[in-house]
Amino acid sequence: MAAVERTAGDSLYLAEAKVYPREVQGRFARLRTLSVWVLLGIFYLLPWLQWDDRQAVLFDLPARKFFILGLVFWPQDFIFLTWLLIIAALALFFFTAIGGRLWCGYACPQTVWTETFLWMERLAEGDRAARVKLDKAPWSARKLGRKSLKQFLWVTFALWTGFTFVGFFTPIHTLAGEVLSFSLGPWETFWILFYGFATYGNAGYLREQVCKYMCPYARFQSAMFDRDTLVITYDEKRGEPRGARRRGTDPRAQGKGDCIDCTLCVQVCPTGIDIRKGLQIECIACAACIDVCDDVMDKMGSPRGLIRYTTQHALEHKPTKVLRPRTLIYGLILAALTAGFVVAVALRCWKRAAVHR
Ligand code: SF4
Ligand code: SF4
Numbered sequence: 001m002a003a004v005e006r007t008a009g010d011s012l013y014l015a016e017a018k019v020y021p022r023e024v025q026g027r028f029a030r031l032r033t034l035s036v037w038v039l040l041g042i043f044y045l046l047p048w049l050q051w052d053d054r055q056a057v058l059f060d061l062p063a064r065k066f067f068i069l070g071l072v073f074w075p076q077d078f079i080f081l082t083w084l085l086i087i088a089a090l091a092l093f094f095f096t097a098i099g100g101r102l103w104c105g106y107a108c109p110q111t112v113w114t115e116t117f118l119w120m121e122r123l124a125e126g127d128r129a130a131r132v133k134l135d136k137a138p139w140s141a142r143k144l145g146r147k148s149l150k151q152f153l154w155v156t157f158a159l160w161t162g163f164t165f166v167g168f169f170t171p172i173h174t175l176a177g178e179v180l181s182f183s184l185g186p187w188e189t190f191w192i193l194f195y196g197f198a199t200y201g202n203a204g205y206l207r208e209q210v211c212k213y214m215c216p217y218a219r220f221q222s223a224m225f226d227r228d229t230l231v232i233t234y235d236e237k238r239g240e241p242r243g244a245r246r247r248g249t250d251p252r253a254q255g256k257g258d259c260i261d262c263t264l265c266v267q268v269c270p271t272g273i274d275i276r277k278g279l280q281i282e283c284i285a286c287a288a289c290i291d292v293c294d295d296v297m298d299k300m301g302s303p304r305g306l307i308r309y310t311t312q313h314a315l316e317h318k319p320t321k322v323l324r325p326r327t328l329i330y331g332l333i334l335a336a337l338t339a340g341f342v343v344a345v346a347l348r349c350w351k352r353a354a355v356h357r
Contacts, residue, residue: 026291
């Protein structure tokens with residue numbers, strides 16, 4: 001193998017090219033938007049919910065009491081948290097074996113907050129072309145205004161996120177009063193700023209780099225995949241050889257495949273990859289490329305699904321099995337652990353109620 005020659009000026013680190021994801025419309029984009037509203041709605045509204053005369057969900061660390069709706073947990077109940085984490089890990093294994101990276105595409109906090117920060121970026125700086133143009137343009141009053149508006153939106157939202165996070169540990173009404181009267185304690189100030197800064201950095205700047213370089217799930221997910229796992233794939237047999245053609249014409253008559261090489265699937269990709277190069281570790285299965293390619297196929301008069309959710313077996317015209325040893329084992333353990341958890345929590349509540357009678 002030829003050695004790579006380096007000169008003294010070479011850096012061992014390659015600067016990441018900034019990704020400008022294009023906005024996409026479609027059924028999976030709507031699903032992702034719904035997921036963002038539901039998950040962020042739960043996060044931001046939950047601490048404001050009251051249960052009798054107290055906050056419904058409150059982790060009161062100084063009092064060592066954890067309130068979750070009508071239940072109260074103590075440090076000796078830590079086993080339930082461990083149990084819950086094991087259930088969450090197994091659920092991730094189970095759903096990944098069946099549905100691939102559905103978690104990454106629709107529910108991961110990194111995806112959800114990045115999507116929100118992107119909405120604010122679009123609001124302040126415009127669509128993909130406008131954002132690229134703005135970044136290339138020299139500094140002017142207009143550029144300063146747009147960038148300042150974006151920063152204002154990002155910082156406000158990040159601080160609100162930090163405030164909400166701390167509101168799960170300090171009664172949020174008290175916390176709001178302290179913020180309004182500028183009498184926040186040092187630890188509350190630290191955690192609001194720390195969590196706000198983490199949100200700002202991860203969702204505003206790092207974005208896809210968190211998925212590509214920092215997330216361990218991307219590394220070990222391949223161990224849970226098999227040829228029956230749902231993945232997002234470009235149908236190479238149907239798409240190649242790619243090339244431009246006129247709308248409504250038959251690509252086969254021109255010796256071409258269905259892909260018109262418009263590159264829209266690359267432009268919408270939040271991690272900046274080309275799905276046509278095959279399954280890649282960077283793909284977070286957001287399905288944006290499916291939506292945009294379906295739209296292109298509609299316009300060209302070709303059937304949808306050149307990029308689609310499918311399995312390796314389906315691509316090879318073999319049947320896909322949902323029930324297989326790995327999903328059965330994960331599923332059975334998950335069901336047993338969940339049932340055991342529900343029974344254990346119910347018994348514990350019943351015992352506490354009996355003691356207080
Ligand atoms: S969006 Fe579809 S047609 Fe356009 S380049 Fe991608 S795969 Fe080809
Ligand atoms: S390749 Fe498609 S599904 Fe994967 S991250 Fe990019 S746009 Fe999302």
